[in-house]
């Protein structure tokens with residue numbers, strides 16, 4: 394039976410899930426936006442250090458604004474130009490610098506220190522968010538990242554995608570679920586660092602119950618945030634080859650909306666949802682091609698939760 398929370402928090406009335414916008418408004422008296430950066434790191438699953446060939450879906454170039462081409466703008470310049478854009482477009486006042494492209498703890502400690510510092514050396518930067526792999530974060534790196542928590546709002550975003558090792562093998566992640574849990578516990582031990590997990594719904598070989606098991610497991614792990622996206626096939630990836638051979642299928646929009654709604658119902662209402670749907674440039678996208686914008690998919694998820702008279706966490710049994 395569905396248990397619906399009393400409509401006591403703004404997000405429960407407005408969106409039915411704990412959006413990152415609500416989370417930020419609860420913490421900051423000004424408008425905060427994220428600035429996505431490409432800091433010139435690579436990834437141990439792409440350069441052969443951990444695995445080879447990368448995750449089958451990996452198309453980092455397609456979702457990072459600065460990862461296209463070979464020339465990388467200096468970090469300071471990326472921050473400056475993004476601030477200008479976000480100010481004029483959205484009225485943003487303060488910023489969280491987000492090291493997005495590839496694995497942003499994959500370097501020696503002095504390189505990490507210098508790149509993080511360069512991005513944070515701006516009076517309008519109030520936060521730091523670092524995207525990386527769970528098998529790629531040393532205790533030394535965690536200590537460094539933890540040292541910023543006194544002055545900045547700090548996140549680490551671990552790419553997980555699924556709690557099922559069989560799935561992780563299938564998509565060539567080259568790490569296990571246990572390594573993710575270990576990274577979460579080591580991060581927690583430092584104190585003050587918020588943890589976000591990235592999950593993909595619709596991965597090959599997974600059915601609805603596998604995905605719901607991921608929701609329940611992460612919900613119980615005490616993470617602080619989650620980013621969801623649908624499996625999409627981008628050009629020039631190993632996944633594209635599998636897709637063209639008919640070995641991989643993608644989901645329709647209605648099915649995805651239903652999956653996300655089920656997932657959110659199993660997720661603790663204390664976990665902020667930083668993303669609900671993936672995004673890629675039109676020219677790079679092979680499948681699925683949905684006839685609606687990303688914003689419309691997000692609205693459809695809220696509409697589905699309203700239709701169910703439900704919200705994030707509604708299916709968690711106390």
Ligand code: SF4
Pocket residue numbers: 436437438439446447448450451452453494495496526552566
């Ligand atoms: S861990 Fe990230 S950057 Fe590395 S291969 Fe996988 S998706 Fe690409």
